Amino acid sequence: MFLADPFHTPANLRFLLIDDHPAVRQGLNLLLEANGYTPGVEAGTRVDAKACLEQAAFDLALLDLSLADGSGLDLLVDLAEHGVRTLVYSMHEDPGTIDRALRCGANGYVTKREPIGVLLEGIEGILRGECFVSAHAKSSLEETAGSPATDPLFLLSDQERVIFSAMARGESNTEIAESLGISPRTVETYLTRMVNKLGLSxxxxxxxxxISGQG
Structure with missing residues (x-):
């Protein structure tokens, strides 16, 4: 699915644009088209994005983190499960959010106040199979390097925190899946990611x- 693959030229790569502002999605499509890519499929909410993933295959998603129906961080698991690489394109510049996005599976991060050329550089880098973190995002991360968060649950996404709370109440994987409207397999995927993030065995x-009441 990368540009290095002769069977996948820019014109036939498929993009999924996830942002709650129509003007932003339209602007991204104009940018893609101006640079030889086919305009992407637009989604304004997490629900819309999940529906798109069930209906078609995508090579790259451009993901905003502030969506009308919740955090875009929770979509990273769904995107990864469908084999979609993700470049977060967000107004959030704090190191905590950037770090959480990358740990949740994002392949890159670009802030919205950076020049459009940086976004294009990120798109091209990820399509080549690289991880791309813009200079501004990288600088933000470096400011807190070596200063771990005091909250051990800091790295968990919003959905993972909900699942963690359900586990604390003694709910089984099946019960958690039913209450959240997701499959038990998806719950297992979340649990595996949580184990890795928290450094557990x-x-x-x-x-x-x-259950011990931590966090």
Whole structure:
């Protein structure tokens, strides 16, 4: 799915543009078209984005983190499960959000106040199979390097925090899946990511950690 693949030229790469502002989505499509890409499919909410993922395959998603129906961070798991690489394009510049996005599976991060050329550079880099963090985002991360968050749940996405709370109440994977309207397999994917983020050994230790009242 990368530009290095002769069977995938810029014109036939498929983009998914996830942003709650129609003007931003339209602007991104104009940018793509001006640079030889086919305009992408637009989604304004998490629900719309998930529906798009079920209906078609995509090579790259441009993802805003502030959506009308919740945080875009929680879409990163769904995008990864469908084999879609993701470049976060967001107004959020704080190191915590940037770090969480990258740890949740984003392949790159560009802030919205950076020149449009930086966004294009990020798109091209990720399509080549690289990880791309813009200079501004990287600078923000470096400001807090070596200063770990005091909250051990800091790195969890909003959805992961909901699942963590459900585990603390003693709910099973099936019960969590039913309450959130997702599949048990998706719950398992979240749990695996949570284990890795929190530096635990397995899901059993994660459940013990949750029930113990930590976080």
């Amino acid at each position: 397995n899901v059993r230790s994660l459940r013990k950690f949750a």
